[in-house]
Amino acid sequence: MNPSRKEFFKQAGAIVLGVAAGAGGTSLVSYAAPQSxxxxxxxxxxxxxxxDPQAAAERAYKGYYEAACMYGAFTGIVGELAAKAGPxxxxxxxxxxxxxxxxxxxxxxxxxxxxxxxxxxYLLYAPAAGKPIINELYAWYGVEPLPVYRxxxxxxxxxxxxxxxDSQLCHISITKWCLKSGFKSESPQRAExxxxxxxxxxxxxxxxxxxxxxxxxxxxxxxxxxxxxxLSCHGKGGMVDNxxxxxxxxxxxxxxxxxxxxxxxx
Amino acid sequence: MNPSRKEFFKQAGAIVLGVAAGAGGTSLVSYAAPQSxxxxxxxxxxxxxxxDPQAAAERAYKGYYEAACMYGAFTGIVGELAAKAGPxxxxxxxxxxxxxxxxxxxxxxxxxxxxxxxxxxYLLYAPAAGKPIINELYAWYGVEPLPVYRxxxxxxxxxxxxxxxDSQLCHISITKWCLKSGFKSESPQRAExxxxxxxxxxxxxxxxxxxxxxxxxxxxxxxxxxxxxxLSCHGKGGMVDNxxxxxxxxxxxxxxxxxxxxxxxx
Numbered sequence: 001m002n003p004s005r006k007e008f009f010k011q012a013g014a015i016v017l018g019v020a021a022g023a024g025g026t027s028l029v030s031y032a033a034p035q036s037x038x039x040x041x042x043x044x045x046x047x048x049x050x051x052d053p054q055a056a057a058e059r060a061y062k063g064y065y066e067a068a069c070m071y072g073a074f075t076g077i078v079g080e081l082a083a084k085a086g087p088x089x090x091x092x093x094x095x096x097x098x099x100x101x102x103x104x105x106x107x108x109x110x111x112x113x114x115x116x117x118x119x120x121x122y123l124l125y126a127p128a129a130g131k132p133i134i135n136e137l138y139a140w141y142g143v144e145p146l147p148v149y150r151x152x153x154x155x156x157x158x159x160x161x162x163x164x165x166d167s168q169l170c171h172i173s174i175t176k177w178c179l180k181s182g183f184k185s186e187s188p189q190r191a192e193x194x195x196x197x198x199x200x201x202x203x204x205x206x207x208x209x210x211x212x213x214x215x216x217x218x219x220x221x222x223x224x225x226x227x228x229x230x231l232s233c234h235g236k237g238g239m240v241d242n243x244x245x246x247x248x249x250x251x252x253x254x255x256x257x258x259x260x261x262x263x264x265x266x
Numbered sequence: 267m268n269p270s271r272k273e274f275f276k277q278a279g280a281i282v283l284g285v286a287a288g289a290g291g292t293s294l295v296s297y298a299a300p301q302s303x304x305x306x307x308x309x310x311x312x313x314x315x316x317x318d319p320q321a322a323a324e325r326a327y328k329g330y331y332e333a334a335c336m337y338g339a340f341t342g343i344v345g346e347l348a349a350k351a352g353p354x355x356x357x358x359x360x361x362x363x364x365x366x367x368x369x370x371x372x373x374x375x376x377x378x379x380x381x382x383x384x385x386x387x388y389l390l391y392a393p394a395a396g397k398p399i400i401n402e403l404y405a406w407y408g409v410e411p412l413p414v415y416r417x418x419x420x421x422x423x424x425x426x427x428x429x430x431x432d433s434q435l436c437h438i439s440i441t442k443w444c445l446k447s448g449f450k451s452e453s454p455q456r457a458e459x460x461x462x463x464x465x466x467x468x469x470x471x472x473x474x475x476x477x478x479x480x481x482x483x484x485x486x487x488x489x490x491x492x493x494x495x496x497l498s499c500h501g502k503g504g505m506v507d508n509x510x511x512x513x514x515x516x517x518x519x520x521x522x523x524x525x526x527x528x529x530x531x532x
Binding site for chain 1: 306307308309310312353356357358359361362363364365366368369370371372373374375376380381384385387388389393396397400401404434435436437440441444445450451452456502503506507508509510511512513514519520522523
Protein backbone atom coordinates (compact mmCIF):
# COMPACT_ATOMS: atom_id res chain seq x y z
CA MET A 1 0.00 0.00 0.00
CA ASN A 2 2.95 2.36 0.34
CA PRO A 3 5.13 1.85 -2.70
CA SER A 4 8.10 4.07 -3.32
CA ARG A 5 7.46 7.04 -5.55
CA LYS A 6 9.04 5.27 -8.53
CA GLU A 7 7.02 2.15 -7.91
CA PHE A 8 3.88 4.26 -7.46
CA PHE A 9 4.21 5.84 -10.89
CA LYS A 10 5.12 2.50 -12.42
CA GLN A 11 1.81 1.18 -11.11
CA ALA A 12 -0.10 4.27 -12.24
CA GLY A 13 1.43 4.08 -15.71
CA ALA A 14 0.64 0.41 -16.01
CA ILE A 15 -2.95 1.05 -15.01
CA VAL A 16 -3.41 3.81 -17.55
CA LEU A 17 -1.86 1.70 -20.29
CA GLY A 18 -4.07 -1.22 -19.30
CA VAL A 19 -7.18 0.90 -19.29
CA ALA A 20 -6.31 2.49 -22.60
CA ALA A 21 -5.72 -0.90 -24.17
CA GLY A 22 -9.02 -2.19 -22.85
CA ALA A 23 -11.10 0.84 -23.72
CA GLY A 24 -10.20 1.91 -27.20
CA GLY A 25 -6.84 3.40 -26.34
CA THR A 26 -7.89 7.03 -26.47
CA SER A 27 -6.03 7.80 -23.28
CA LEU A 28 -2.80 6.44 -24.66
CA VAL A 29 -2.49 9.22 -27.19
CA SER A 30 -2.75 12.08 -24.74
CA TYR A 31 -1.09 10.49 -21.75
CA ALA A 32 2.30 11.83 -20.84
CA ALA A 33 4.05 9.88 -18.11
CA PRO A 34 4.69 11.97 -14.98
CA GLN A 35 8.34 12.88 -14.60
CA SER A 36 10.42 13.04 -11.47
CA UNK A 37 11.34 16.66 -12.22
CA UNK A 38 7.66 17.43 -12.68
CA UNK A 39 6.60 21.07 -12.59
CA UNK A 40 4.37 22.92 -10.20
CA UNK A 41 1.69 25.45 -11.04
CA UNK A 42 0.66 28.50 -9.02
CA UNK A 43 -2.23 28.21 -6.62
CA UNK A 44 -5.42 29.91 -7.74
CA UNK A 45 -6.47 32.57 -8.43
CA UNK A 46 -4.36 32.81 -11.56
CA UNK A 47 -5.61 36.26 -12.53
CA UNK A 48 -7.58 37.45 -15.52
CA UNK A 49 -6.98 39.89 -18.32
CA UNK A 50 -9.83 41.02 -20.56
CA UNK A 51 -10.86 38.79 -23.44
CA ASP A 52 -12.99 39.22 -26.53
CA PRO A 53 -16.38 37.62 -25.68
CA GLN A 54 -16.93 36.57 -29.29
CA ALA A 55 -13.56 34.80 -29.45
CA ALA A 56 -14.43 32.98 -26.23
CA ALA A 57 -17.82 31.99 -27.63
CA GLU A 58 -16.30 30.69 -30.87
CA ARG A 59 -13.76 28.63 -28.91
CA ALA A 60 -16.52 27.27 -26.65
CA TYR A 61 -18.61 26.31 -29.67
CA LYS A 62 -15.70 24.42 -31.20
CA GLY A 63 -14.83 22.92 -27.81
CA TYR A 64 -18.33 21.52 -27.41
CA TYR A 65 -17.84 19.33 -30.47
CA GLU A 66 -14.45 18.18 -29.11
CA ALA A 67 -15.38 17.24 -25.54
CA ALA A 68 -18.92 18.42 -24.74
CA CYS A 69 -20.52 21.28 -22.85
CA MET A 70 -18.47 21.69 -19.68
CA TYR A 71 -15.19 21.51 -21.56
CA GLY A 72 -16.60 23.89 -24.17
CA ALA A 73 -17.49 26.65 -21.72
CA PHE A 74 -14.30 26.13 -19.69
CA THR A 75 -11.95 26.21 -22.66
CA GLY A 76 -13.84 29.13 -24.16
CA ILE A 77 -12.52 31.15 -21.23
CA VAL A 78 -9.31 29.44 -20.07
CA GLY A 79 -8.35 28.33 -23.58
CA GLU A 80 -8.56 31.93 -24.77
CA LEU A 81 -6.25 32.98 -21.94
CA ALA A 82 -3.93 30.11 -22.89
CA ALA A 83 -3.87 31.23 -26.52
CA LYS A 84 -2.99 34.77 -25.48
CA ALA A 85 -0.60 34.11 -22.61
CA GLY A 86 0.51 30.47 -22.61
CA PRO A 87 1.29 28.96 -19.19
CA UNK A 88 -0.03 28.52 -16.60
CA UNK A 89 -3.35 28.72 -18.49
CA UNK A 90 -2.11 26.41 -21.24
CA UNK A 91 -0.89 23.92 -18.62
CA UNK A 92 -4.30 23.25 -17.14
CA UNK A 93 -5.45 19.69 -17.92
CA UNK A 94 -8.66 21.05 -19.44
CA UNK A 95 -9.77 17.80 -21.05
CA UNK A 96 -10.76 16.51 -17.58
CA UNK A 97 -13.77 18.83 -17.86
CA UNK A 98 -15.41 16.37 -20.22
CA UNK A 99 -16.88 14.80 -17.06
CA UNK A 100 -19.55 17.50 -16.88
CA UNK A 101 -21.17 16.36 -20.12
CA UNK A 102 -24.99 16.38 -20.00
CA UNK A 103 -25.17 17.18 -16.28
CA UNK A 104 -22.16 14.91 -15.47
CA UNK A 105 -21.79 11.88 -17.75
CA UNK A 106 -25.47 12.03 -18.68
CA UNK A 107 -27.10 12.37 -15.25
CA UNK A 108 -28.90 15.57 -16.19
CA UNK A 109 -27.83 17.47 -13.07
CA UNK A 110 -26.05 20.84 -13.38
CA UNK A 111 -25.81 22.21 -16.96
CA UNK A 112 -22.25 21.45 -18.06
CA UNK A 113 -21.77 24.91 -19.55
CA UNK A 114 -22.56 26.45 -16.15
CA UNK A 115 -20.32 23.92 -14.38
CA UNK A 116 -17.40 24.72 -16.69
CA UNK A 117 -17.85 28.47 -16.49
CA UNK A 118 -17.94 28.37 -12.67
CA UNK A 119 -14.78 26.23 -12.58
CA UNK A 120 -13.03 28.78 -14.80
CA UNK A 121 -14.18 31.72 -12.68
CA TYR A 122 -12.72 30.22 -9.47
CA LEU A 123 -9.47 29.37 -11.25
CA LEU A 124 -9.10 33.01 -12.26
CA TYR A 125 -10.60 34.99 -9.38
CA ALA A 126 -10.62 34.50 -5.62
CA PRO A 127 -14.03 33.51 -4.19
CA ALA A 128 -14.88 37.01 -2.94
CA ALA A 129 -14.72 38.31 -6.52
CA GLY A 130 -15.73 35.11 -8.29
CA LYS A 131 -18.89 34.24 -6.38
CA PRO A 132 -20.89 37.33 -7.46
CA ILE A 133 -19.94 36.59 -11.08
CA ILE A 134 -21.25 33.03 -10.81
CA ASN A 135 -24.39 34.22 -9.03
CA GLU A 136 -25.09 36.66 -11.85
CA LEU A 137 -24.33 34.11 -14.57
CA TYR A 138 -26.58 31.47 -13.00
CA ALA A 139 -29.44 33.88 -12.40
CA TRP A 140 -29.17 35.16 -15.99
CA TYR A 141 -29.17 31.60 -17.36
CA GLY A 142 -32.43 30.83 -15.55
CA VAL A 143 -34.45 33.61 -17.17
CA GLU A 144 -32.75 34.29 -20.54
CA PRO A 145 -34.00 32.75 -23.79
CA LEU A 146 -31.02 30.55 -24.75
CA PRO A 147 -29.03 29.90 -26.83
CA VAL A 148 -28.49 33.51 -27.81
CA TYR A 149 -25.10 33.22 -29.57
CA ARG A 150 -24.96 32.28 -33.26
CA UNK A 151 -21.53 31.01 -34.33
CA UNK A 152 -19.80 32.46 -37.39
CA UNK A 153 -19.80 29.13 -39.20
CA UNK A 154 -22.45 26.91 -37.62
CA UNK A 155 -22.10 23.19 -38.18
CA UNK A 156 -25.81 22.99 -38.95
CA UNK A 157 -27.99 25.31 -41.00
CA UNK A 158 -31.09 24.59 -38.86
CA UNK A 159 -32.83 27.42 -37.14
CA UNK A 160 -32.13 26.80 -33.44
CA UNK A 161 -34.96 28.26 -31.37
CA UNK A 162 -34.29 29.71 -27.94
CA UNK A 163 -36.08 28.70 -24.75
CA UNK A 164 -36.15 29.82 -21.12
CA UNK A 165 -35.06 27.06 -18.74
CA ASP A 166 -36.26 28.45 -15.37
CA SER A 167 -33.52 26.21 -13.99
CA GLN A 168 -29.77 25.62 -13.95
CA LEU A 169 -30.20 21.88 -14.50
CA CYS A 170 -29.34 20.13 -17.76
CA HIS A 171 -32.43 17.91 -17.72
CA ILE A 172 -34.89 20.76 -17.31
CA SER A 173 -33.03 23.09 -19.67
CA ILE A 174 -32.99 20.47 -22.43
CA THR A 175 -36.55 19.22 -21.92
CA LYS A 176 -37.91 22.77 -22.10
CA TRP A 177 -36.03 23.25 -25.36
CA CYS A 178 -37.26 19.92 -26.76
CA LEU A 179 -40.87 20.81 -25.93
CA LYS A 180 -40.52 24.19 -27.63
CA SER A 181 -38.49 23.12 -30.67
CA GLY A 182 -40.10 19.76 -31.30
CA PHE A 183 -36.68 18.13 -31.67
CA LYS A 184 -35.72 15.04 -29.69
CA SER A 185 -33.10 15.16 -26.97
CA GLU A 186 -30.76 12.86 -28.87
CA SER A 187 -31.13 14.78 -32.15
CA PRO A 188 -28.21 16.58 -33.83
CA GLN A 189 -30.27 19.76 -33.59
CA ARG A 190 -30.29 19.43 -29.79
CA ALA A 191 -26.52 18.92 -29.81
CA GLU A 192 -26.16 22.06 -31.92
CA UNK A 193 -28.39 23.88 -29.44
CA UNK A 194 -26.10 22.83 -26.58
CA UNK A 195 -22.99 23.85 -28.55
CA UNK A 196 -24.50 27.31 -28.99
CA UNK A 197 -25.56 27.31 -25.35
CA UNK A 198 -21.97 26.62 -24.24
CA UNK A 199 -20.91 29.48 -26.52
CA UNK A 200 -23.62 31.76 -25.08
CA UNK A 201 -22.53 30.99 -21.51
CA UNK A 202 -18.84 31.57 -22.33
CA UNK A 203 -19.74 34.86 -24.02
CA UNK A 204 -21.76 36.07 -21.04
CA UNK A 205 -19.15 34.87 -18.53
CA UNK A 206 -16.43 36.81 -20.35
CA UNK A 207 -18.61 39.91 -20.41
CA UNK A 208 -18.96 39.62 -16.63
CA UNK A 209 -15.26 38.85 -16.12
CA UNK A 210 -14.40 41.92 -18.22
CA UNK A 211 -16.69 44.10 -16.14
CA UNK A 212 -15.05 42.75 -13.00
CA UNK A 213 -11.61 43.47 -14.49
CA UNK A 214 -12.67 47.06 -15.11
CA UNK A 215 -14.14 47.39 -11.62
CA UNK A 216 -17.55 47.91 -13.20
CA UNK A 217 -19.29 44.65 -12.35
CA UNK A 218 -22.76 45.12 -10.85
CA UNK A 219 -25.28 42.27 -10.47
CA UNK A 220 -28.18 42.71 -12.90
CA UNK A 221 -30.11 39.54 -12.01
CA UNK A 222 -31.11 38.15 -8.65
CA UNK A 223 -33.23 35.42 -7.14
CA UNK A 224 -36.71 35.85 -8.62
CA UNK A 225 -39.43 37.38 -6.44
CA UNK A 226 -41.35 34.09 -6.44
CA UNK A 227 -38.35 32.09 -5.24
CA UNK A 228 -37.41 34.78 -2.74
CA UNK A 229 -40.86 34.42 -1.19
CA UNK A 230 -40.27 30.69 -0.60
CA LEU A 231 -36.75 31.31 0.69
CA SER A 232 -37.99 33.90 3.18
CA CYS A 233 -39.16 30.94 5.29
CA HIS A 234 -37.18 27.98 3.87
CA GLY A 235 -33.86 29.72 3.25
CA LYS A 236 -31.06 30.96 5.46
CA GLY A 237 -32.35 32.70 8.57
CA GLY A 238 -35.93 31.71 7.77
CA MET A 239 -38.35 30.04 10.19
CA VAL A 240 -37.98 26.64 8.52
CA ASP A 241 -34.44 26.93 7.09
CA ASN A 242 -34.37 23.54 5.37
CA UNK A 243 -33.38 24.06 1.74
CA UNK A 244 -29.78 25.35 1.77
CA UNK A 245 -30.24 27.46 -1.32
CA UNK A 246 -28.87 30.99 -1.63
CA UNK A 247 -29.97 31.73 -5.21
CA UNK A 248 -32.78 30.30 -7.31
CA UNK A 249 -34.96 30.93 -10.37
CA UNK A 250 -38.02 28.81 -9.65
CA UNK A 251 -39.19 26.62 -6.77
CA UNK A 252 -42.59 25.73 -8.24
CA UNK A 253 -41.09 24.09 -11.30
CA UNK A 254 -40.64 20.99 -9.11
CA UNK A 255 -42.86 21.92 -6.17
CA UNK A 256 -45.82 22.40 -8.48
CA UNK A 257 -48.51 21.29 -6.06
CA UNK A 258 -48.58 23.52 -2.99
CA UNK A 259 -52.11 22.48 -2.00
CA UNK A 260 -50.67 20.44 0.86
CA UNK A 261 -48.42 23.22 2.16
CA UNK A 262 -48.89 22.85 5.94
CA UNK A 263 -49.46 26.54 6.64
CA UNK A 264 -51.01 29.31 4.53
CA UNK A 265 -48.37 30.70 2.17
CA UNK A 266 -47.74 34.35 3.06
CA MET B 267 -7.33 44.15 -26.55
CA ASN B 268 -4.18 42.40 -27.68
CA PRO B 269 -1.48 43.33 -25.21
CA SER B 270 1.92 41.74 -25.38
CA ARG B 271 2.40 38.71 -23.17
CA LYS B 272 4.29 40.77 -20.59
CA GLU B 273 1.62 43.43 -20.63
CA PHE B 274 -1.09 40.79 -20.40
CA PHE B 275 0.31 39.32 -17.21
CA LYS B 276 0.92 42.79 -15.82
CA GLN B 277 -2.77 43.46 -16.28
CA ALA B 278 -3.76 40.09 -14.85
CA GLY B 279 -1.55 40.58 -11.81
CA ALA B 280 -2.87 44.07 -11.23
CA ILE B 281 -6.42 42.78 -11.35
CA VAL B 282 -5.75 40.03 -8.85
CA LEU B 283 -4.00 42.41 -6.50
CA GLY B 284 -6.84 44.88 -6.89
CA VAL B 285 -9.47 42.26 -6.21
CA ALA B 286 -7.57 40.91 -3.24
CA ALA B 287 -7.21 44.35 -1.74
CA GLY B 288 -10.91 45.01 -2.22
CA ALA B 289 -12.17 41.70 -0.97
CA GLY B 290 -10.31 40.84 2.17
CA GLY B 291 -7.05 40.00 0.53
CA THR B 292 -7.27 36.23 0.88
CA SER B 293 -6.16 35.74 -2.69
CA LEU B 294 -2.99 37.70 -2.12
CA VAL B 295 -1.53 35.03 0.12
CA SER B 296 -1.93 32.17 -2.32
CA TYR B 297 -1.34 34.04 -5.54
CA ALA B 298 1.92 33.28 -7.27
CA ALA B 299 2.58 35.50 -10.27
CA PRO B 300 2.84 33.50 -13.51
CA GLN B 301 6.40 33.31 -14.76
CA SER B 302 7.68 33.40 -18.29
CA UNK B 303 9.40 30.03 -17.81
CA UNK B 304 6.15 28.59 -16.51
CA UNK B 305 5.80 24.82 -16.44
CA UNK B 306 3.46 22.53 -18.31
CA UNK B 307 1.54 19.58 -16.93
CA UNK B 308 0.65 16.35 -18.73
CA UNK B 309 -2.73 16.06 -20.38
CA UNK B 310 -5.21 13.84 -18.57
CA UNK B 311 -5.55 11.04 -17.72
CA UNK B 312 -2.76 11.28 -15.16
CA UNK B 313 -3.08 7.69 -14.01
CA UNK B 314 -4.05 6.21 -10.67
CA UNK B 315 -2.39 3.98 -8.12
CA UNK B 316 -4.38 2.40 -5.32
CA UNK B 317 -5.10 4.49 -2.22
CA ASP B 318 -6.33 3.73 1.28
CA PRO B 319 -10.06 4.66 1.28
CA GLN B 320 -9.92 5.67 4.94
CA ALA B 321 -6.99 8.03 4.36
CA ALA B 322 -8.92 9.59 1.45
CA ALA B 323 -12.02 9.97 3.64
CA GLU B 324 -10.04 11.61 6.46
CA ARG B 325 -8.46 14.04 3.99
CA ALA B 326 -11.88 14.82 2.47
CA TYR B 327 -13.34 15.46 5.93
CA LYS B 328 -10.54 17.89 6.77
CA GLY B 329 -10.79 19.43 3.29
CA TYR B 330 -14.49 20.15 3.76
CA TYR B 331 -13.70 22.46 6.67
CA GLU B 332 -10.99 24.17 4.59
CA ALA B 333 -12.89 24.87 1.36
CA ALA B 334 -16.25 23.01 1.38
CA CYS B 335 -17.68 19.87 -0.15
CA MET B 336 -16.39 19.80 -3.73
CA TYR B 337 -12.85 20.62 -2.66
CA GLY B 338 -13.15 18.08 0.16
CA ALA B 339 -14.05 15.14 -2.07
CA PHE B 340 -11.59 16.19 -4.79
CA THR B 341 -8.65 16.62 -2.44
CA GLY B 342 -9.55 13.43 -0.61
CA ILE B 343 -8.60 11.62 -3.81
CA VAL B 344 -6.12 13.87 -5.67
CA GLY B 345 -4.59 15.22 -2.46
CA GLU B 346 -3.85 11.67 -1.32
CA LEU B 347 -2.13 11.00 -4.64
CA ALA B 348 -0.20 14.26 -4.20
CA ALA B 349 0.90 13.26 -0.69
CA LYS B 350 2.16 9.91 -2.00
CA ALA B 351 3.64 10.93 -5.33
CA GLY B 352 4.06 14.71 -5.53
CA PRO B 353 3.69 16.25 -8.99
CA UNK B 354 1.75 16.37 -11.19
CA UNK B 355 -0.95 15.63 -8.58
CA UNK B 356 0.46 18.18 -6.15
CA UNK B 357 0.56 20.80 -8.93
CA UNK B 358 -3.16 20.79 -9.56
CA UNK B 359 -4.74 24.12 -8.44
CA UNK B 360 -7.19 22.21 -6.24
CA UNK B 361 -8.47 25.24 -4.35
CA UNK B 362 -10.45 26.25 -7.45
CA UNK B 363 -12.85 23.43 -6.53
CA UNK B 364 -14.34 25.60 -3.81
CA UNK B 365 -16.76 26.79 -6.49
CA UNK B 366 -18.86 23.63 -6.11
CA UNK B 367 -19.85 24.54 -2.54
CA UNK B 368 -23.53 23.81 -1.78
CA UNK B 369 -24.40 22.90 -5.36
CA UNK B 370 -22.15 25.67 -6.82
CA UNK B 371 -21.81 28.77 -4.61
CA UNK B 372 -25.09 27.97 -2.84
CA UNK B 373 -27.38 27.26 -5.80
CA UNK B 374 -28.29 23.79 -4.54
CA UNK B 375 -27.65 22.05 -7.87
CA UNK B 376 -25.25 19.09 -8.06
CA UNK B 377 -23.94 17.87 -4.67
CA UNK B 378 -20.42 19.28 -4.42
CA UNK B 379 -18.98 16.01 -3.15
CA UNK B 380 -20.24 14.29 -6.30
CA UNK B 381 -18.97 17.14 -8.50
CA UNK B 382 -15.51 16.94 -6.94
CA UNK B 383 -15.29 13.15 -7.12
CA UNK B 384 -16.29 13.17 -10.81
CA UNK B 385 -13.69 15.84 -11.59
CA UNK B 386 -11.02 13.71 -9.90
CA UNK B 387 -12.08 10.56 -11.77
CA TYR B 388 -11.70 12.23 -15.19
CA LEU B 389 -8.35 13.71 -14.19
CA LEU B 390 -7.08 10.21 -13.38
CA TYR B 391 -8.83 7.93 -15.86
CA ALA B 392 -9.81 8.32 -19.51
CA PRO B 393 -13.58 8.66 -20.09
CA ALA B 394 -14.05 5.04 -21.18
CA ALA B 395 -12.82 3.84 -17.77
CA GLY B 396 -13.97 6.84 -15.74
CA LYS B 397 -17.58 7.08 -16.84
CA PRO B 398 -18.67 3.69 -15.38
CA ILE B 399 -17.06 4.68 -12.08
CA ILE B 400 -19.02 7.94 -11.96
CA ASN B 401 -22.23 6.14 -12.97
CA GLU B 402 -21.78 3.68 -10.13
CA LEU B 403 -20.89 6.39 -7.60
CA TYR B 404 -23.89 8.53 -8.54
CA ALA B 405 -26.33 5.61 -8.52
CA TRP B 406 -24.98 4.49 -5.11
CA TYR B 407 -25.33 8.02 -3.71
CA GLY B 408 -29.01 8.14 -4.68
CA VAL B 409 -30.02 5.06 -2.69
CA GLU B 410 -27.50 4.80 0.15
CA PRO B 411 -28.21 6.16 3.66
CA LEU B 412 -25.55 8.90 3.94
CA PRO B 413 -23.30 9.93 5.51
CA VAL B 414 -21.87 6.52 6.27
CA TYR B 415 -18.27 7.48 7.20
CA ARG B 416 -17.44 8.51 10.77
CA UNK B 417 -14.16 10.41 11.03
CA UNK B 418 -11.53 9.38 13.58
CA UNK B 419 -11.72 12.70 15.38
CA UNK B 420 -15.03 14.34 14.52
CA UNK B 421 -15.28 18.09 15.04
CA UNK B 422 -18.66 17.59 16.68
CA UNK B 423 -19.85 14.97 19.13
CA UNK B 424 -23.43 15.04 17.79
CA UNK B 425 -24.97 11.90 16.47
CA UNK B 426 -25.28 12.55 12.73
CA UNK B 427 -28.18 10.54 11.34
CA UNK B 428 -28.08 9.18 7.82
CA UNK B 429 -30.72 9.76 5.16
CA UNK B 430 -31.44 8.57 1.64
CA UNK B 431 -31.47 11.43 -0.88
CA ASP B 432 -33.13 9.76 -3.91
CA SER B 433 -31.25 12.45 -5.84
CA GLN B 434 -27.78 13.72 -6.73
CA LEU B 435 -28.77 17.32 -6.04
CA CYS B 436 -27.51 19.27 -3.03
CA HIS B 437 -30.87 20.88 -2.30
CA ILE B 438 -32.78 17.61 -2.19
CA SER B 439 -30.04 15.73 -0.36
CA ILE B 440 -29.85 18.37 2.36
CA THR B 441 -33.59 18.93 2.72
CA LYS B 442 -34.19 15.19 3.14
CA TRP B 443 -31.54 15.14 5.85
CA CYS B 444 -33.01 18.22 7.57
CA LEU B 445 -36.48 16.66 7.59
CA LYS B 446 -35.12 13.44 9.09
CA SER B 447 -32.67 14.93 11.59
CA GLY B 448 -34.68 17.94 12.68
CA PHE B 449 -31.63 20.19 12.27
CA LYS B 450 -31.75 23.34 10.20
CA SER B 451 -29.87 23.65 6.93
CA GLU B 452 -27.61 26.40 8.29
CA SER B 453 -26.84 24.52 11.52
CA PRO B 454 -23.33 23.33 12.41
CA GLN B 455 -24.76 19.80 12.59
CA ARG B 456 -25.74 20.05 8.91
CA ALA B 457 -22.23 21.24 8.07
CA GLU B 458 -20.81 18.27 9.97
CA UNK B 459 -23.17 16.01 8.04
CA UNK B 460 -21.86 17.41 4.75
CA UNK B 461 -18.24 17.02 5.91
CA UNK B 462 -18.94 13.36 6.62
CA UNK B 463 -20.81 13.08 3.32
CA UNK B 464 -17.77 14.39 1.42
CA UNK B 465 -15.69 11.84 3.34
CA UNK B 466 -18.19 9.07 2.51
CA UNK B 467 -18.13 9.94 -1.19
CA UNK B 468 -14.31 10.07 -1.27
CA UNK B 469 -14.17 6.70 0.52
CA UNK B 470 -16.56 5.08 -1.94
CA UNK B 471 -14.88 6.69 -4.97
CA UNK B 472 -11.49 5.32 -3.87
CA UNK B 473 -12.99 1.86 -3.37
CA UNK B 474 -14.27 2.01 -6.96
CA UNK B 475 -11.00 3.43 -8.30
CA UNK B 476 -9.12 0.64 -6.53
CA UNK B 477 -11.39 -1.99 -8.06
CA UNK B 478 -10.79 -0.44 -11.48
CA UNK B 479 -7.05 -0.48 -10.83
CA UNK B 480 -7.26 -4.20 -10.06
CA UNK B 481 -9.41 -4.86 -13.13
CA UNK B 482 -12.21 -5.96 -10.79
CA UNK B 483 -14.66 -3.08 -11.15
CA UNK B 484 -18.22 -4.20 -11.82
CA UNK B 485 -21.25 -1.88 -11.53
CA UNK B 486 -23.38 -2.80 -8.52
CA UNK B 487 -26.01 -0.06 -8.85
CA UNK B 488 -27.99 1.06 -11.87
CA UNK B 489 -30.87 3.33 -12.77
CA UNK B 490 -33.76 2.27 -10.54
CA UNK B 491 -36.59 0.21 -12.05
CA UNK B 492 -39.03 3.09 -11.53
CA UNK B 493 -36.81 5.60 -13.35
CA UNK B 494 -36.00 3.07 -16.07
CA UNK B 495 -39.73 2.75 -16.75
CA UNK B 496 -39.99 6.52 -17.39
CA LEU B 497 -36.81 6.52 -19.47
CA SER B 498 -38.09 3.70 -21.66
CA CYS B 499 -40.26 6.36 -23.37
CA HIS B 500 -38.60 9.64 -22.39
CA GLY B 501 -34.95 8.57 -22.60
CA LYS B 502 -32.54 7.84 -25.42
CA GLY B 503 -34.19 5.80 -28.19
CA GLY B 504 -37.60 6.11 -26.54
CA MET B 505 -40.77 7.25 -28.29
CA VAL B 506 -40.68 10.70 -26.68
CA ASP B 507 -36.91 11.11 -26.13
CA ASN B 508 -37.08 14.49 -24.41
CA UNK B 509 -35.18 14.23 -21.14
CA UNK B 510 -31.50 13.63 -22.04
CA UNK B 511 -30.83 11.55 -18.96
CA UNK B 512 -28.81 8.34 -19.06
CA UNK B 513 -28.89 7.50 -15.33
CA UNK B 514 -31.35 8.43 -12.60
CA UNK B 515 -32.60 7.46 -9.14
CA UNK B 516 -36.09 8.97 -9.06
CA UNK B 517 -38.28 10.85 -11.54
CA UNK B 518 -41.35 11.11 -9.32
CA UNK B 519 -39.52 13.08 -6.64
CA UNK B 520 -40.16 16.17 -8.79
CA UNK B 521 -42.78 14.78 -11.17
CA UNK B 522 -44.99 13.81 -8.25
CA UNK B 523 -48.33 14.34 -9.94
CA UNK B 524 -48.69 12.09 -12.97
CA UNK B 525 -52.48 12.41 -13.07
CA UNK B 526 -52.16 14.64 -16.14
CA UNK B 527 -49.80 12.30 -17.99
CA UNK B 528 -51.20 12.49 -21.55
CA UNK B 529 -51.23 8.73 -22.17
CA UNK B 530 -51.71 5.76 -19.82
CA UNK B 531 -48.36 4.93 -18.17
CA UNK B 532 -47.29 1.45 -19.23
